[in-house]
Amino acid sequence: MVLEVKDLHAELHTRWGVVKAVDGVSFSIDAGETLGLVGESGSGKTMTALSLLRLLPAPAGTLAASSA
Secondary structure (H helix, E strand, O other): OOEEEEEEEEEEEEOOEEEEEEEEEEEEEOOOOOOOOOOOOOOOHHHHHHHHOOOOOOOOEEEEEEEO
């Protein structure tokens, strides 16, 4: 297994409250496999990728709970 993500949660803390940017995403990728994230605008594709790379915008972005 090359990458396994279990129950990924990312939040953005704004002046209006906490926004759940990613809420419970899980997947795994084996050697030789390709993963494509598809979805509507605003569905969390970019935030999922930024969370995995630990590039969430500071200081607002936090990883609430994850295993990667």
